[in-house]
Ligand SMILES: Nc1ncnc2c1ncn2[C@@H]1O[C@H](COP(=O)(O)OP(=O)(O)OP(=O)(O)O)[C@@H](O)[C@H]1O
C-alpha cells in the first residue's frame with residue numbers, strides 16, 4: 001500500500017543534514033506536470049534547471065532550492081518533512097496517504113479519475129463487487145470503494161492500465177482520463193461517478209510554519225495565476241456613456257478613469273477576466289467606447 005514505505009532510516013545521511021535556510025521545493029522531474037510546473041516557476045521569477053538530468057537547483061537570490069523528483073514521490077518527501085512544499089497531482093497526493101496537505105490548485109494538469117470497462121449495459125459501480133479492478137492508484141481507489149462499501153479485488157499496475165482488461169488480468173480499470181483518447185483506443189468506456197477531479201496542486205507538510213521566503217513564493221504564484229487569468233483593457237469613452245461602460249468593467253477595486261485631452265472624453269483602464277474579453281469588447285463598443293485595447297499582464301501583486 002502507498003504510504004507504508006519509510007525510506008529515510010535506510011539513508012546514510014540523516015534528515016537534519018538537508019536542513020538549510022532555503023525554502024525546499026519539490027518539482028516534478030518528468031511526465032504530464034513537469035513542463036507546466038517549470039513554466040509557472042519561471043514566470044514567477046525563479047531559476048529553473050536547463051539540463052533535464054539535474055536533480056536540484058539552488059536559486060540563491062530568491063532563497064529557494066528546487067528538487068526534481070518523480071511526481072508520485074513528491075507527497076512522500078513533503079509529508080516526511082524533508083522538503084517544505086511541492087507541486088504534484090491531487091490524485092497522487094490522496095493516493096500516497098502522506099502527511100501533506102493541499103495549499104491550492106494550480107489550474108493545469110487537469111484530469112478526472114474514473115472507472116472504465118468494455119462497453120456494456122452492466123457497467124455500474126455497484127456491479128464492481130467481487131470484480132478485479134486494475135489501477136496505478138490503489139490508495140485512492142481503495143478509499144473510494146470503502147466509502148461505497150464495495151468489496152473488489154485491486155490489481156496494482158505501474159501504468160498503461162488500459163491494456164490490462166484485454167490482457168486478461170482485470171475486469172475493469174480506474175485511471176486518469178483527460179481527453180479520453182487512450183480509453184477509446186482500448187475500446188473502453190467510462191462509467192459511474194467521477195472518483196476525483198484532479199489538477200496540479202501546491203502541497204505543504206501539515207506542520208510547516210512558513211516564513212518570509214514562503215510568503216514571497218505564494219505571492220509570486222498568486223501573481224502569475226492572476227496575470228494568466230486576467231488581461232488589462234483600455235478604452236476611450238464620451239462622458240455620457242461613462243456610467244454604462246464602467247459598469248461593464250468594474251475592475252478589481254474600481255476602474256481607473258482619467259480625462260482625455262479632448263473635451264467630454266475619458267480614458268478608462270480596468271482588469272477583466274481573460275475568458276470574457278472578446279464578448280466584453282463587443283459590449284463596450286456597442287455602449288459607445290472606442291479605441292478599445294486589451295494588453296497581456298506579465299506579473300502582478302494584488
Ligand atoms: N494526460 C494527462 N492529462 C492531464 N494530467 C495528467 C495526464 N496524465 C497524467 N496526468 C496527471 O499528472 C500527474 C502525474 O502523472 P504522470 O503520468 O506524469 O506520472 P506517472 O504516471 O507516475 O509517470 P509516467 O506516466 O511517466 O510513468 C498525475 O496527477 C496525473 O493525474
Ligand SMILES: O=P(O)(O)OC[C@H]1O[C@H](OP(=O)(O)OP(=O)(O)O)[C@H](O)[C@@H]1O
Nearest residue numbers: 159160161176177178179180181182183
Ligand atoms: O485521456 P487521455 O488524454 O488519453 O489521457 C489519459 C492517459 O494519460 C496518462 O497516461 P501516461 O501517458 O501518463 O501513461 P501511464 O498510464 O503509463 O501513466 C493516463 O494514465 C492515461 O492513460
Ligand SMILES: [Mg+2]
Nearest residue numbers: 031032159176
Ligand atoms: Mg502517467
